[in-house]
Amino acid sequence: xxxxxxxxxxxxxxxxxxxxxxxxxxxxxxxxxxxxxxxxxxxxxxxxxxxxxxxxxxxxxxxxxxxxxxxxxxxxxxxxxxxxxxxxxxxxxxxxxxxxxxxxxxxxxxxxxxxxxxxxxxxxxxxxxxxxxxxxxxxxxxxxxxxxxxxxxxxxxxxxxxxxxxxxxxxxxxxxxxxxxxxxxxxxxxxxxxxxxxxxxxxxxxxxxxxxxxxxxxxxxxxxxxxxxxxxxxxxxxxxxxxxxxxxxxxxxxxxxxxxxxxxxxxxxxxxxxxxxxxxxxxxxxxxxxx
Amino acid sequence: xxxxxxxxxxxxxxxxxxxxxxxxxxxxxxxxxxxxxxxxxxxxxxxxxxxxxxxxxxxxxxxxxxxxxxxxxxxxxxxxxxxxxxxxxxxxxxxxxxxxxxxxxxxxxxxxxxxxxxxxxxxxxxxxxxxxxxxxxxxxxxxxxxxxxxxxxxxxxxxxxxxxxxxxxxxxxxxxxxxxxxxxxxxxxxxxxxxxxxxxxxxxxxxxxxxxxxxxxxxxxxxxxxxxxxxxxxxxxxxxxxxxxxxxxxxxxxxxxxxxxxxxxxxxxxxxxxxxxxxxxxxxxxxxxxxxxxxxxxxxxxxxxxxxxxxxxxxxxxxxxxxxxxxxxxxxxxxxxxxxxxxxxxxxxxxxxxxxxxxxxxxxxxxxxxxxxxxxxxx
Numbered sequence: 001x002x003x004x005x006x007x008x009x010x011x012x013x014x015x016x017x018x019x020x021x022x023x024x025x026x027x028x029x030x031x032x033x034x035x036x037x038x039x040x041x042x043x044x045x046x047x048x049x050x051x052x053x054x055x056x057x058x059x060x061x062x063x064x065x066x067x068x069x070x071x072x073x074x075x076x077x078x079x080x081x082x083x084x085x086x087x088x089x090x091x092x093x094x095x096x097x098x099x100x101x102x103x104x105x106x107x108x109x110x111x112x113x114x115x116x117x118x119x120x121x122x123x124x125x126x127x128x129x130x131x132x133x134x135x136x137x138x139x140x141x142x143x144x145x146x147x148x149x150x151x152x153x154x155x156x157x158x159x160x161x162x163x164x165x166x167x168x169x170x171x172x173x174x175x176x177x178x179x180x181x182x183x184x185x186x187x188x189x190x191x192x193x194x195x196x197x198x199x200x201x202x203x204x205x206x207x208x209x210x211x212x213x214x215x216x217x218x219x220x221x222x223x224x225x226x227x228x229x230x231x232x233x234x235x236x237x238x239x240x241x242x243x244x245x246x247x248x249x250x251x252x253x254x255x256x257x258x259x260x261x262x263x264x265x266x267x268x269x270x271x272x273x274x275x276x277x278x279x280x281x282x283x284x285x286x287x288x289x290x291x
Numbered sequence: 292x293x294x295x296x297x298x299x300x301x302x303x304x305x306x307x308x309x310x311x312x313x314x315x316x317x318x319x320x321x322x323x324x325x326x327x328x329x330x331x332x333x334x335x336x337x338x339x340x341x342x343x344x345x346x347x348x349x350x351x352x353x354x355x356x357x358x359x360x361x362x363x364x365x366x367x368x369x370x371x372x373x374x375x376x377x378x379x380x381x382x383x384x385x386x387x388x389x390x391x392x393x394x395x396x397x398x399x400x401x402x403x404x405x406x407x408x409x410x411x412x413x414x415x416x417x418x419x420x421x422x423x424x425x426x427x428x429x430x431x432x433x434x435x436x437x438x439x440x441x442x443x444x445x446x447x448x449x450x451x452x453x454x455x456x457x458x459x460x461x462x463x464x465x466x467x468x469x470x471x472x473x474x475x476x477x478x479x480x481x482x483x484x485x486x487x488x489x490x491x492x493x494x495x496x497x498x499x500x501x502x503x504x505x506x507x508x509x510x511x512x513x514x515x516x517x518x519x520x521x522x523x524x525x526x527x528x529x530x531x532x533x534x535x536x537x538x539x540x541x542x543x544x545x546x547x548x549x550x551x552x553x554x555x556x557x558x559x560x561x562x563x564x565x566x567x568x569x570x571x572x573x574x575x576x577x578x579x580x581x582x583x584x585x586x587x588x589x590x591x592x593x594x595x596x597x598x599x600x601x602x603x604x605x606x607x608x609x610x611x612x613x614x615x616x617x618x619x620x621x622x623x624x625x626x627x628x629x630x631x632x633x634x635x636x637x638x639x640x641x642x643x644x645x646x647x648x649x650x651x652x653x654x655x656x657x658x659x660x661x662x663x664x665x666x667x668x669x670x
Binding site: 003006007010011013014017107108111115116117118119120122126127128129136138141210211212214215216217220221223224251252255256260261263264 | 327328329330332333335336461464490491492493494495496497498500501502504505508521522525526529530532533534535550551553554555556557558
């Protein structure tokens with residue numbers, strides 16, 4: 001019984017971390033219809049920004065927002081110089097190649113500037129674990145879960161209730177219609193891209209103390225994020241959270257009770273199963289793809 | 292004028308005739324395939340420093356084969372078998388290298404050795420899986436010990452000296468892990484120690500909380516982790532530490548370097564491991580090697596730097612002794628028939644092309660490095 005409860009806690013905490021990596025991916029896809037393969041690279045940039053700021057003597061908790069700003073600035077420059085010119089309204093194939101190339105370039109730049117070795121990122125939560133009724137929770141993981149839920153709720157509310165958020169939803173549904181209604185489509189697209197990559201940077205900065213910073217740290221995390229957003233429904237924030245919790249829980253149950261070796265396949269098996277019965281993903285909205 | 296023509300013609304003819312002699316002064320190209328990017332890029336960096344030191348020494352001493360310099364051509368295997376194969380192919384076809392040094396990760400080396408087999412001299416500096424040299428490639432040599440040689444000594448120490456009643460095992464699903472696990476199962480036969488849990492995870496695993504939870508539930512006296520990726524090794528031990536750790540803890544041989552210990556931030560303290568190299572207490576040739584390496588690079592060498600250094604030196608010395616850079620049968624015979632001096636002591640290669648390290652060190656993680664616990668002479 002204890003093992004079951006601990007496994008469920010592990011799964012939920014892990015899943016909320018997945019959600020944070022996935023949310024940026026889903027925002028960018030939902031608004032721009034770009035499958036952003038550079039998401040993992042921005043994730044790594046967030047981690048390295050935290051690392052460099054920490055080395056400059058800034059405390060971790062302050063490094064996090066500063067790192068998000070750094071990633072947003074890099075994202076802004078890349079959006080202005082590459083993404084905006086090459087990707088919008090050009091279909092999804094181009095976006096796959098260009099964002100993939102972008103990701104390789106960012107990783108190579110990190111290797112050149114900082115080096116390939118994994119570097120520790122210090123957090124005040126360190127290696128500590130909290131014990132609740134005898135169940136163990138990593139303090140850093142708990143911090144990530146809390147931040148993740150706050151960020152996801154913030155995004156959801158902002159998209160639903162703010163004017164800019166509604167404009168972004170309008171663009172995601174019909175960019176031409178939005179343009180004709182007087183919405184500043186290029187600027188809002190840039191904003192969505194910035195929000196998406198900043199979320200990746202935030203996730204990187206938060207997860208780095210657990211896994212250390214290394215140039216390709218985004219790869220494995222983004223693979224999970226892809227299963228999460230496909231499962232939850234591309235473009236849906238609620239879907240990303242639901243997908244993340246389902247995959248987190250399924251992974252930890254499977255790892256504890258069935259087979260560790262088969263766990264990586266589990267996410268994709270769930271994806272195939274869900275897509276067979278709910279082609280839009282669990283919470284995906286069919287109208288998102290109406291042009 | 293006529294005389295001048297004659298001279299010119301003679302020079303021309305003799306230049307044409309001695310074409311081979313002119314080529315003889317061309318450098319001998321050796322391809323070095325390392326993970327320069329990707330998750331094991333730290334190994335690439337360490338290996339390259341070792342290779343450069345060897346290059347400097349060989350060329351500084353006048354080169355090989357009557358004054359020909361060595362030239363190293365690097366390529367990146369990026370930590371994946373397909374990139375490793377592509378890198379080796381590129382060096383062989385475009386680079387026209389006379390020998391290939393490739394082998395940091397067993398699964399990648401296995402793929403690479405299929406390309407070099409019967410085509411070019413291949414020295415595997417670091418990869419340990421037995422399967423690599425098991426396939427009977429006549430021109431393939433391995434500088435590092437095999438996983439089973441290392442594991443046999445290590446497991447004997449874990450089981451016979453530390454005497455845990457129960458062991459839980461976790462390792463990445465790779466060729467290396469397979470060899471170690473098989474060896475562990477053999478070593479456990481007839482001992483009082485039981486293997487209570489085995490968890491083989493995939494390379495894409497990012498969180499080990501549930502795996503550690505599962506292993507903890509089995510309540511083993513010893514946890515044995517088998518993983519060759521520094522970043523992941525650090526991550527695993529951090530997560531183990533968060534869940535309170537295990538009474539005894541061990542990590543696979545030959546895979547614990549500063550690149551894992553430093554980012555683990557103390558989480559690996561006290562973990563038992565083993566390797567063919569230790570900087571602590573080095574004397575003689577090894578002390579010289581460490582001193583030269585430090586002078587050139589401002590850092591301490593590690594096992595990876597050492598084996599790549601040895602691989603370059605071995606190829607150069609064997610070609611020089613055999614008097615050829617491309618008669619691989621002769622070069623291979625020369626490698627097998629001689630004993631080679633290295634910083635570790637004398638290395639000899641068996642029929643399968645495997646070297647056996649003269650010494651094996653049981654080590655324990657202490658601070659930012661490993662400390663010597665016990666040393667064994669390899670028989």
